[in-house]
Amino acid sequence: MANKNQTSPQASFSFDALMRALRYMLKNYGALFCFVVACIAVSAYAINRSMLFTQILIDDYIEPMLASGSTDFSGLAGEIARLAFLLVVGILASYGFNRLMVTIGQGTMKKLTSWGQVQTCQVQSCHPSVMVSVLPVSSAESSMPMARARLAATDSPKPLPLAPRAESAW
Numbered sequence: 033m034a035n036k037n038q039t040s041p042q043a044s045f046s047f048d049a050l051m052r053a054l055r056y057m058l059k060n061y062g063a064l065f066c067f068v069v070a071c072i073a074v075s076a077y078a079i080n081r082s083m084l085f086t087q088i089l090i091d092d093y094i095e096p097m098l099a100s101g102s103t104d105f106s107g108l109a110g111e112i113a114r115l116a117f118l119l120v121v122g123i124l125a126s127y128g129f130n131r132l133m134v135t136i137g138q139g140t141m142k143k144l145t146s147w148g149q150v151q152t153c154q155v156q157s158c159h160p161s162v163m164v165s166v167l168p169v170s171s172a173e174s175s176m177p178m179a180r181a182r183l184a185a186t187d188s189p190k191p192l193p194l195a196p197r198a199e200s201a202w
Contacts, residue, residue, distance in 0.1 A: 053140075056080050056140060056144075057136055057140050058144060060139065061135075061136045061139065061140070064132050064135065064136055065136065067128075067129075067132060067168065068129045068132045068133055068136070071125040071126070071128045071129035071132070072125075074121065074122065074125040075122050075125040075126040075129065077122070078118050078119055078121060078122025078123075078125070079117055079122060081115070082115060082118070082119055082122075085115050086113075088111065089108070089111070092106045092107075092111075093107060093111065102169075
């Protein structure tokens with residue numbers, strides 16, 4: 033049976049890491065990042081306006097028409113057309129900021145992983161004789177920014193010890 037006193041590792045939030053990532057993105061994609069913020073604001077305004085449409089519809093059109101007995105729907109049709117236009121603009125803004133964030137995110141990852149030389153580091157969780165070499169993938173091999181890792185033994189290739197299996201609760 034598994035030991036219940038063990039605690040699972042908690043992911044800690046690092047404000048410094050977030051600010052470092054934002055500075056890196058703003059340095060390379062500042063104008064696009066500002067455009068993304070503007071698109072988010074337009075999209076949020078369109079969503080808010082569409083949610084309030086029922087209130088505007090009742091207060092400004094339905095109640096006055098019922099009180100006066102009028103059957104003139106021209107003002108209501110204009111309001112529906114304005115809402116439809118605003119919703120189309122909101123959809124385009126939402127699509128735009130999502131596509132731009134994909135561009136910013138992938139471009140940032142590409143710039144972070146394009147070292148130009150092999151980076152080698154010791155892996156702490158593996159066997160001490162195992163090294164990891166991170167090789168950047170060229171754009172000819174892949175259009176997505178990725179890094180390929182391969183394991184290389186520093187001395188003779190030895191099998192890694194297997195981790196002990198945790199007992200099942202069943």
